[in-house]
Amino acid sequence: MADIRPLSEILSAMTSKEAADVSMISKAYEFSRDAHKDQTRYSGEPYFLHPAEVGFTLAEIGMDAETIAAGLLHDSMEDAGVSAATIEKEFGQEVLFLVRGVTKLGALRYRGLERHTESLRRLFAATAEDIRVLIIKLMDRLHNVTTLEHVPEHKRKRIALETLEIYAPIADRFGMSVAKTALEDAAFPYAYPEDYEKTRELLKERTKETEKRLEKAEKDLKRALAESGIREFRTESRMKGMYSLFRKLDRKDWEMGKIFDILALRIIVPTVADCYSVLGVVHKQWRPVPGKIKDYIAFPKPNGYQSIHTTVYTGDGGALEIQIRTESMHREAQYGIASHLTYKEALGYVEGSRGGSLEWIKQFIPGRRKKLPETIPEQSGHTAPDWVQELAHAHEQEGRSGEYLENLKTDFFSHRIFVFTPKGDVIDLPLAATPIDFAYAIHSEIANKMAGARVNGKMASLDSILRNGDMVEIITKSSARPSRKWQDIAKTTLAKKMIRAALAAQKQS
Ligand code: MN
Numbered sequence: 001m002a003d004i005r006p007l008s009e010i011l012s013a014m015t016s017k018e019a020a021d022v023s024m025i026s027k028a029y030e031f032s033r034d035a036h037k038d039q040t041r042y043s044g045e046p047y048f049l050h051p052a053e054v055g056f057t058l059a060e061i062g063m064d065a066e067t068i069a070a071g072l073l074h075d076s077m078e079d080a081g082v083s084a085a086t087i088e089k090e091f092g093q094e095v096l097f098l099v100r101g102v103t104k105l106g107a108l109r110y111r112g113l114e115r116h117t118e119s120l121r122r123l124f125a126a127t128a129e130d131i132r133v134l135i136i137k138l139m140d141r142l143h144n145v146t147t148l149e150h151v152p153e154h155k156r157k158r159i160a161l162e163t164l165e166i167y168a169p170i171a172d173r174f175g176m177s178v179a180k181t182a183l184e185d186a187a188f189p190y191a192y193p194e195d196y197e198k199t200r201e202l203l204k205e206r207t208k209e210t211e212k213r214l215e216k217a218e219k220d221l222k223r224a225l226a227e228s229g230i231r232e233f234r235t236e237s238r239m240k241g242m243y244s245l246f247r248k249l250d251r252k253d254w255e256m257g258k259i260f261d262i263l264a265l266r267i268i269v270p271t272v273a274d275c276y277s278v279l280g281v282v283h284k285q286w287r288p289v290p291g292k293i294k295d296y297i298a299f300p301k302p303n304g305y306q307s308i309h310t311t312v313y314t315g316d317g318g319a320l321e322i323q324i325r326t327e328s329m330h331r332e333a334q335y336g337i338a339s340h341l342t343y344k345e346a347l348g349y350v351e352g353s354r355g356g357s358l359e360w361i362k363q364f365i366p367g368r369r370k371k372l373p374e375t376i377p378e379q380s381g382h383t384a385p386d387w388v389q390e391l392a393h394a395h396e397q398e399g400r401s402g403e404y405l406e407n408l409k410t411d412f413f414s415h416r417i418f419v420f421t422p423k424g425d426v427i428d429l430p431l432a433a434t435p436i437d438f439a440y441a442i443h444s445e446i447a448n449k450m451a452g453a454r455v456n457g458k459m460a461s462l463d464s465i466l467r468n469g470d471m472v473e474i475i476t477k478s479s480a481r482p483s484r485k486w487q488d489i490a491k492t493t494l495a496k497k498m499i500r501a502a503l504a505a506q507k508q509s
Helices: 007-013 019-035 049-060 065-073 084-091 093-102 112-129 132-146 153-173 177-191 193-227 242-251 272-285 327-335 337-342 345-350 356-364 386-396 401-414 435-442 444-448 484-489 493-508
Strands: 234-239 263-269 308-313 319-326 416-420 426-430 450-455 458-460 472-476
Touching: 007 019, 007 049, 019 049, 019 065, 019 084, 049 065, 049 132, 065 084, 065 093, 065 132, 084 093, 093 132, 132 153, 132 177, 153 177, 177 193, 177 242, 177 327, 193 234, 193 242, 193 263, 193 272, 193 319, 263 272, 263 327, 272 308, 272 319, 319 327, 426 435, 435 444, 435 450, 435 472, 435 493, 444 450, 444 472, 444 493, 484 493
Parallel strands: 263 319
Antiparallel strands: 234 263, 308 319, 416 426, 450 458, 450 472
């Protein structure tokens, strides 16, 4: 039996040491323990074990006191019958909003799949207003999925699959790689038991050998770095998650030899300039594998991830992946959006730089709402980007729950691209979007005067298909006008609508 996480551990994990925060958390802890005192988990353990663990995890990833309190209280309305009025009276409106956001629906109105998808819709609607709701939900799911062994078998598989198909991709989308890997690896054995066993066997054979090579490489590298005068650095190794290894094996005909990043060596240094110096030392020491050098510092991943990756031949017949990054990139890579909710200086760090790929995240942060382009009226006043809004409203077009869930799995996570403005702002577009869609997503006045576009510095036709990570610059001319052809090229409803309006206006004048 697991022990209930003591209050003292939650308090010492919490970033804030302010008296008001400490007293709110202490109160929420006792309140929740009391509310759940007659309940048990499937394992037979006291129910309070669960909210206490969720509260602790939230403290550990650096969330604020309101979020930790809401984590402690997150099941008190749904499972212990505490009223909204009581939560509001004891803990205030903000905590109530967060708790409500993660509370599933009452049993009466919906059933089965419909009830389930309706809960998801509500979650996204609340998330669109405040991203902290989603972070609590992810940590709730994380604890539930790590205790799946106790859940009745018929429920287990559904929860595991849903974790892999919905919650892990969400964590990934928000750059929370630690949560993503933990969710995946906890769900994997229950979702696909045979593949899990197969992967585990293959990994077991390889691990010892890989570990030895890593140890030697680490020693050689430390010496090379010291000889080059690089003193301030630390290294760590990271093991690829089992589920992510399985996905890769599946793509590579189950040949372990084709996978170079089972174990990777990370080098963490103080500045961006240091990252490139270290890359130089690494490549001088070992021959890089052609085509495997990826500069995610200059070109961050759509979820904001930054690092330099390179794979090198280590001279013992094998290859090793090396990841180079700064401390702040490291923190961001692990906790993603959560690191931005507490580490405010990280916001200053991204501001105005090409590494500003996390600009869009600011839209989520209460009190730091970034003004969106005025041309998109549907968005004004909201705090989430399009795709979260779409998740929240998708049911207005579709009737069936199955469809909604299907769309959720496919469209929103794999069928979106993220392209950059020259200033580093991220524009979120559907797959196969064109420079025309990009231009209208920025501003209709710019788009209506568009004469051409540069993609990654090169002239591109207006019907070219944009790809993830492209940097797009719109060239305007005062004599330029939208044409009928644009309507056919455009993929987004927004662009089509704006073009139609501009064409109608031209006709009139
Ligand atoms: Mn829960």
